[in-house]
Amino acid sequence: MKFDETYDRACKDPEGFWAEAAENVHWYRKWDRVLDNSDAPFYRWFTGGQTNVCYNAVDIHVANGRGDQTAIIHESPVTNSQQTLTYRELRQRVSRFAGMLKANGVGYGDRVIVYMPMIPEAVISMLACARIGAVHSVVFGGFAANELAVRIDDCQPKMIVASSCGIEPGRVVEYKPLLDSAIEMAAHKPDACIIFQRSQAEASMIDGRDIDWVDAISQVDDVDCVPVLATDPLYILYTSGTTGQPKGVVRDTGGGIVALKWTMKNIYDMNPGEVYWAASDVGWVVGHSYIVYAPLFNGNTTIVFEGKPVGTPDPGVFWRIVSDYRVKVLFTAPTAFRAIKREDPNGEYVGKYDMSSLRYLFLAGERTDPDTLIWARQQLNVPVIDHWWQTETGSAICSNCVGIEQLPIKDGSPTRPVPGWQLRAVDDDGHPVETGEIGALVARLPLPPGTFPTLWNAKERFFESYLGHFPDHYESGDAGYIDEDGYVFVMSRTDDVINVAGHRLSTGAIEEVLASHPDVAECAVLGVNDALKGELPLGCLVLNSGVERDVSEIISETVQLVRSNIGPVAAFKLAVVVDRLPKTRSGKILRATMKKIADNTPWRMPATIDDPAILDEITAAFASIGYPKS
């Protein structure tokens, strides 16, 4: 079936469309209703159905004769090691670890935090939770203890599974001290911590609370998958909102399986048995969906990559892995390609490897700038597909669905809405804007299966943040335009979220940390353009009157403060001290104007500005740290 026909069917008969897709999934009990609208605008998919994520990801393939196929390849240039697990071995390790969870009192509905680097044990922990109906919440290793503590208090885990360390190029990141201090800070205390010891840094254990992974699984029985409701949560994944309190995005079980399995063939054109590689991290949504769940649901081989696009050891590592394992689809963030292009502009490393297995490169996490896209296409000689999605949606909102029909590529656009998505660009009152004009991108409810049904323990926040502004529509938080062919161009956020190396960060959260410095009276954080990471946070600090300390000392303290409160992943290294911040007469800080000054994009004096002279001071302050970049 061609794209237009498929898209129209999903719009006209969503229940028929998704019920058909659900036939491709194993159910212990079929659903009572495909789409339950009894509590609209809070919709649920496949209510009454019973299934299990782990069964659909692992056991089903052993049952169907794929037991000896490689399920997971761990490629770790930072430890100079490789490891593979077949589906049969994966089932054995997951059912044993699930047995350990059960033996330690973790059961259906309990939460488990997973704080792990890119090792197979991270995937095993996630699948083991799903096996017994526990809800996992993976926390990215680049966050500081405080961020982990906030997540512990919000989801109240019965257990935390962690590794002794992660490995960043040139340094070992010890996770255990971060874990200990997070638990110390949190009001909620887990019953137990399971620690996977790595030889690069052995963690010291706390008696009565910490259990060594190897000991923990040594005397327990394997357990089988338990049927759970389609509407039960599979996981909670925290993402940045506009404040310091992250949002706990919930993914449900049935919709999650149906949608992700459908995308593997229809978006990525993957057939069972082929090798798929999402070069991301299990701490992000891309990792949940496309390192772990979707490729396994589809019977593919997935690669767990512990390294960086450059420096581990060189900008050819991606091509080596594609060539060694015959990867068909590579999925990563544009920033990874910018990093490779910077070190190997002429693509000399690409030429060293057999890239003949690669059919498509998919990019997401931030807008792919046409320069990067064209460079990647020239080097790899395959279609480069930008696709747009969010933690909330779990898979792409817009993509070229090459498994259905490859549409012409327009550089700078993630193509058209995926079947199941009805998208508009609207003005502030919710009226559609003209074709080609920028508006808020909103999607008509109900959203397709696999999208988030709510925020963890925060239904009201869910409604207010996403559904309250435009009736019957989901507010994506992104702005963009739709052209005459229905192609969507996603241009910017409508809120205070910035995108640093494909990672979503809240400027509000960074401001909260900066404001806690004793010498800072007021501050504003903007995302300024960066040639490598897309955006970088830049802080403007107003100091308390009477502070006479060395300004550079204060700045380096604030840099350290963000690093220890949010984490190195915030990449907060740029700050200036100013006398005042530009504001409207009603007191709103003019962050957008400041960003334009720092980026050297055209700007107009805001009509509502309180004192235009402040902008000259801001311009001078930015110039003192080399902004705008020439």
Ligand code: COA
């Ligand atoms: N654990 C601990 N620290 C981590 C970490 C982790 N899992 N991941 C990153 N960090 C640290 C880094 O060491 C770095 O610390 P530093 O300030 O001491 O150097 C900081 O967080 C910023 O990391 P990163 O954003 O990775 O920047 P980088 O300069 O080290 O590398 C790129 C730049 C472009 C190579 C890198 O960002 C990259 O590979 N991006 C791919 C993006 C991606 O996969 N996004 C996922 C969404 S699809």
Ligand code: AMP
């Ligand atoms: P996250 O929830 O961390 O995946 O970040 C989602 C946000 O990243 C989106 O709301 C966008 O702002 C941005 N984003 C992701 N993919 C794209 C893309 N292909 N084009 C433009 N922006 C993107």
